[in-house]
Amino acid sequence: xxxxxxxxxxxxxxxxxxxxxxxxxxxxxxxxxxxxxxxxxxxxxxxxxxxxxxxxxxxxxxxxxxxxxxxxxxxxxxxxxxxxxxxxxxxxxxxxxxxxxxxxxxxxxxxxxxxxxxxxxxxxxxxxxxxxxxxxxxxxxxxxxxxxxxxxxxxxxxxxxxxxxxxxxxxxxxxxxxxxxxxxxxxxxxxxxxxxxxxxxxxxxxxxxxxxxxxxxxxxxxxxxxxxxxxxxxxxxxxxxxxxxxxxxxxxxxxxxxxxxxxxxxxxxxxxxxxxxxxxxxxxxxxxxxxxxxxxxxxxxxxxxxxx
Numbered sequence: 505x506x507x508x509x510x511x512x513x514x515x516x517x518x519x520x521x522x523x524x525x526x527x528x529x530x531x532x533x534x535x536x537x538x539x540x541x542x543x544x545x546x547x548x549x550x551x552x553x554x555x556x557x558x559x560x561x562x563x564x565x566x567x568x569x570x571x572x573x574x575x576x577x578x579x580x581x582x583x584x585x586x587x588x589x590x591x592x593x594x595x596x597x598x599x600x601x602x603x604x605x606x607x608x609x610x611x612x613x614x615x616x617x618x619x620x621x622x623x624x625x626x627x628x629x630x631x632x633x634x635x636x637x638x639x640x641x642x643x644x645x646x647x648x649x650x651x652x653x654x655x656x657x658x659x660x661x662x663x664x665x666x667x668x669x670x671x672x673x674x675x676x677x678x679x680x681x682x683x684x685x686x687x688x689x690x691x692x693x694x695x696x697x698x699x700x701x702x703x704x705x706x707x708x709x710x711x712x713x714x715x716x717x718x719x720x721x722x723x724x725x726x727x728x729x730x731x732x733x734x735x736x737x738x739x740x741x742x743x744x745x746x747x748x749x750x751x752x753x754x755x756x757x758x759x760x761x762x763x764x765x766x767x768x769x770x771x772x773x774x775x776x777x778x779x780x781x782x783x784x785x786x787x788x789x790x791x792x793x794x795x796x797x798x799x800x801x802x803x804x805x806x807x808x809x810x811x812x
Contacts, residue, residue: 505607512614516586522575529570536567544641545689545708548649548810551639552704555808556629556653556697589615594769596762628698630655631806638714641812647687647708648717648811652800654701659780663751663788664796665701666781669694670747671793672728676705679724686712686720699774714811725801732794740790751781 539550550562561569591611595604631653654661673692681690687709695704707717755761768775799805 505603505610508607509610512611516614520578520582525575525578529573533567533570536563536570539563543708544645544812545647545649545706547641548639548647548706548812551637551810552649552651552808553697555637556631556651558627558629586615591615592769594762594766596765597758628700630700631808633804633806635808637808637810639810639812645687645708645710646712646714646717646812647689647706648714648721648809649704649706650718650721650807650809651695651702651704652805652807653697655806657699657701659777659784660788662696662701663747663781663784664793665703666694666751667743667747667785667788667793668797668800669703670743671732672703675728676724680707680720684720686717718809718811729797729801732797735790737790740793744785744788748782748785751778751785 539546547562553560554562554565593604593608593611595607654665669692676692677690680686681688687707689706689708692703692705695702705721707721709717712720755764764778765775768777
């Protein structure tokens, strides 16, 4: 606890000279400007994050803003920042409650003038229908990112997205990357933002346009929907069991357990989500999954497509 206290004091009092500020500013601007060079899909993912989470600007936006920031601007911000800071602290491991209370009291003493908020949930933009955005890119490759968003934070909807990824992920790569060789970056994955589940698909290609890639993607989706209609009950149970092994896996060490608990804290102290997901998976039927897939891939479903 002494180390934590000393770190906080240093954070509040350490002087930062103008030369040091200029060096860090130059490094950050260069890093953000080169963040997604030669990676069109990487740029599209940055845009997706900024579209869904207004508190998460793109690297290019950050670079532009920092260029306009002077040393005096920084000093003023630093002073105001520590007057309005919100603190969330988490101790995990070989600690007693009285030690945690002592640390809490010590931390709050350093920020006695700060506004203490009972809850600080980062806002998330909710998609109401399908959206499309074409982005100009100076690189030669073309690509797309398509993201489907959950319409609730319900455990059954989350596990449905996880199950969909379990069913599609390997076949998507095999069909579009290995067989059709549409590009060298091809994939799909479960993609939650805040407490909302989702699934994302992406392809980057030096040979095909974004429109051609989307045609191939849509064709795969239609073929997947047809294959799901013929999926046997035995194969369905095997897929569920494979997913359950992943979802119900126990933390292998203290670090992984701390990460899981901290994530639960950031999502509103939802410590029971793992059990909720397992229960939802056990009751999820094949018919449920077919209905979910049909609704998810409907024409005007809540999704966003970014192309370049």
